[in-house]
Amino acid sequence: MSAVDFAKLAPHQARRIGGKVLLANAAGSHEVVTEEEYRAFLAGVKPGDALFERLAPKGFLREHLDFDALARAEGERGLFAWQGPPRHVIYVDGSEPEVLCAQLDFLFAIPRGDFDLEAVSAAPDDWKANLWFLRQYAQCKAEWTGKTVSLTLRTPGGEAAEGFAARAELEAKRGPEPLPKAERFLIRAGARAADAAGWAAALKAAGAKSFRWDGGKPELWIEVVRAAQDAGLVEECAREAEAGRLDGFEGLDLLNELAYGPDGGIFSSEAGLRLEFDDDALFRLGEAAHLRWSDLAEDPFVQVLLAAAEPEHNPACRSCVYRTRCRPAPSALHAEQRTLWGRMTESRLCAQRMRRLDLWVESGLAMKNP
């Protein structure tokens, strides 16, 4: 190992990708350097060096840290400013007005001032009464509490309901098939999904403004992201990678999301709710009729969940260069490996996400600095 001047180095992570080295730090800044530049960085760069001019403003050099900027980033990205999850997924099929009422009462007691409420229905025509009530009550509560709520209805066919934005959920088995009209799409890509440009064109023609491409081969995902950019569409996983905010990762237990079952149960995430369909009730936090948001912090399981979702507590995530652009969702790790903490070296989810981000860096797509 070449010489290292530890006194000059600010906290950072590094990863070799495609013959170069990606540097990143806790504030979310990043810089791609050559191997030679990385060795020079470790040995210590001086003011006046070209490398110094690139790295000092981004907080990689200890003597030139902007503590105010770092503290702001820590405040925005950490639990200090957290006001509760922004995303709430409610399964309406089989629910009842009293249950929806209790669930919304719980939801609106969260300190946060704005929510995304996503109703999920496999048969919206059969459950339109519940959807109607959900919309009415959510709007009443928003008015009474002074909070804002945006309503989305997620269905397999992209069906619209008055007052809800439509989000269609479908599978990408191979190339694009005729798509329903919807503003947003959730696409679960299979291993054989193909034709990124075709998918982007089909989504554009279906009236999509944004979509989430979940799963599938990372190499196809990066093509999809490029095609989406060319078509003027937003791919939501890419947006997560760019932003790196604590509350920005869809599916992240409690920090980004809560889910509500038709029997009144409240779950730490939608993945946690779906595990109960397989008789695994680990992620049920309680019942809407009895649970209060203010009591959650004292629940030992909630404390464990928050600890497990913190990259600092995982030996692989701790030193990962993508620490600010990825968050392990305990419910997803439990579904995969039966552990909240995850064995990242063996995790297919981690490998897929890392590969996506590596391709992102290699392809030179704009990974925004804060």
Add this chain to the structure above:
Amino acid sequence: MAKAKKKAVKKAVKKTAKKPKLDAKAGTLTVDVDLKTYGLEAALGAAYLVTDLNFVSLGGDRKKTLSVTLEPKSGKATAAALNKLAAQFQAELDTAKVRWEISRNNLPVREHVAKLAAVAKPEAQAPARPNETKLTDEQQSEIDRLIAEVESEIAEMNQTKAVPDPKGIRDSWEKKNLK
């Protein structure tokens, strides 16, 4: 001057590095890691990071020398493969050592940033109160009206269209839990 420094570093590394033990018959590689040079956290971190492709077992003592035995998961490895693994593990060890040194050196920086963040966000010191205001009579009657309206609609729907429900999904929470 830089050349002399490089030579000195190389000499020091050569002194402290012990040759890994290859057992081609058993397909394992054992590396004795000097904990005074690398530190326990770096040694454990490097051992963890190679668990994707290798079974790892640890021995030795936590103060002087950690004995790390690696066995490739893919089956019995050749001597050449084990030599390559030894080089990979050494690289992980060196990287982990640098990471932990950086982390230790910057502990005061991180503590200072955390303190600044806590001070800079006054609302973080007094957590926001949950909204538990009681509903007014008007609001309560509005809710009751909405509930009555939707229940009558559901009742009408159930009369016109009987949908089989073998798993009792439509059963209310009370029906399922209060006996």
